[in-house]
Amino acid sequence: MSVRLAREPFEPGALLADFCRGRAETGAVVTFTGIARASSGAVERLELEAYPGFTDAEIARMADAAVARFALDDVLIVHRWGEISPGEAIVFVATAAAHRRAAFDAADHLMDYLKSRAPFWKKEHGPAGARWIEPTEQDLADAERWDS
Amino acid sequence: MRVLLFGRLADVAGWREQTIDPPPATLSALKTLLSAANAALGEALGGKGVQVAVDKAIVRGDAALGRGAEVAFLAPMSGG
Numbered sequence: 001m002s003v004r005l006a007r008e009p010f011e012p013g014a015l016l017a018d019f020c021r022g023r024a025e026t027g028a029v030v031t032f033t034g035i036a037r038a039s040s041g042a043v044e045r046l047e048l049e050a051y052p053g054f055t056d057a058e059i060a061r062m063a064d065a066a067v068a069r070f071a072l073d074d075v076l077i078v079h080r081w082g083e084i085s086p087g088e089a090i091v092f093v094a095t096a097a098a099h100r101r102a103a104f105d106a107a108d109h110l111m112d113y114l115k116s117r118a119p120f121w122k123k124e125h126g127p128a129g130a131r132w133i134e135p136t137e138q139d140l141a142d143a144e145r146w147d148s
Numbered sequence: 149m150r151v152l153l154f155g156r157l158a159d160v161a162g163w164r165e166q167t168i169d170p171p172p173a174t175l176s177a178l179k180t181l182l183s184a185a186n187a188a189l190g191e192a193l194g195g196k197g198v199q200v201a202v203d204k205a206i207v208r209g210d211a212a213l214g215r216g217a218e219v220a221f222l223a224p225m226s227g228g
Contacts, residue, residue: 034228048228049154051220054204079228091228114228121155122226132156135227 001067003060004078005050012092019076019094026073026096030103032111038086042126046090049121050081062113070106072097077110081120109146116143149213151178153189155223157198161189175200175211178219197224 012033020029036046050056063075073096080090093110097103116135123132135143149171158164172178183190192198200207201220213219 048226051152051154051201051204051222054201054220057204116227117225118228119222119225120228121223122228132223133226134224139227 001060001063001075002077003056003063004076005052005056006078006080007082009088010078010080010092012089015076015078015092016094019074019096023073023096025098027098028100028103029094029096030100030107031092031094032107033089034091034111036084036086036088036090039124039126042128043086043124044127045086045125046084047123047125047130048081048084048090049123050079051119055081055119058119059114062118063110066095066106066110070095070097070102070109072102072106075106075110077114079114079118079120112139112142112146115139149178149215150218151182152218152220153223154220155226157189157192157221157223160192161186171213171215171217174213175202175207175219178213192223193221195223198222 016031037043059077063077066072067075076094078092084090091114093107095103095106097106116139123130149168151166151168153161153164172181179193182193199222201222202211202213203218
């Protein structure tokens with residue numbers, strides 16, 4: 001299990017290649033890449049604040065729980081912070097399991113958690129100024145699916 | 149003692165990080181001190197969904213603070 005906060009842009013394909021290497025017993029790897037949206041020009045850049053040492057520890061706690069819940073072989077989470085431009089990858093999640101269903105479900109679960117509960121503070125900067133973003137009702141409802 | 153503000157709290161205060169010396173002995177004393185210096189920040193610290201981490205662990209209610217404690221006030225989180 002590995003969690004990284006990345007200040008600089010990353011290449012999702014390279015992360016996937018590394019993650020898959022040497023897995024003779026893993027039947028399934030699922031990945032999700034989230035990309036910063038320009039929202040039809042309304043967003044010129046994202047400012048994502050993190051609390052290093054706290055943010056990564058909280059995500060790691062969640063990743064450990066997912067490993068146990070879905071019987072995963074491994075998890076990799078890479079999350080950008082700092083200044084992010086539209087089109088850049090902002091988050092990468094990879095899950096490895098013996099079978100595909102667990103790998104899909106775990107990636108879905110981890111993304112719902114990251115979108116609504118991970119300790120980041122997000123500000124959008126655009127032509128109309130800057131505004132803080134909070135999880136949408138949909139984000140919160142998505143995360144609650146896994147609480148029972 | 150180091151005090152950190154995250155999210156909109158830093159915008160309200162006009163600072164992100166401050167060293168406080170001499171350090172208050174409890175979290176409630178620290179909040180009183182910060183409110184006295186900046187009433188808007190004091191109000192924001194009591195806002196809905198604001199959490200506190202002492203030495204990178206969430207605490208609820210009041211807490212004793214060591215001299216070298218790192219106290220972070222966390223605005224409602226945005227997610228990633």
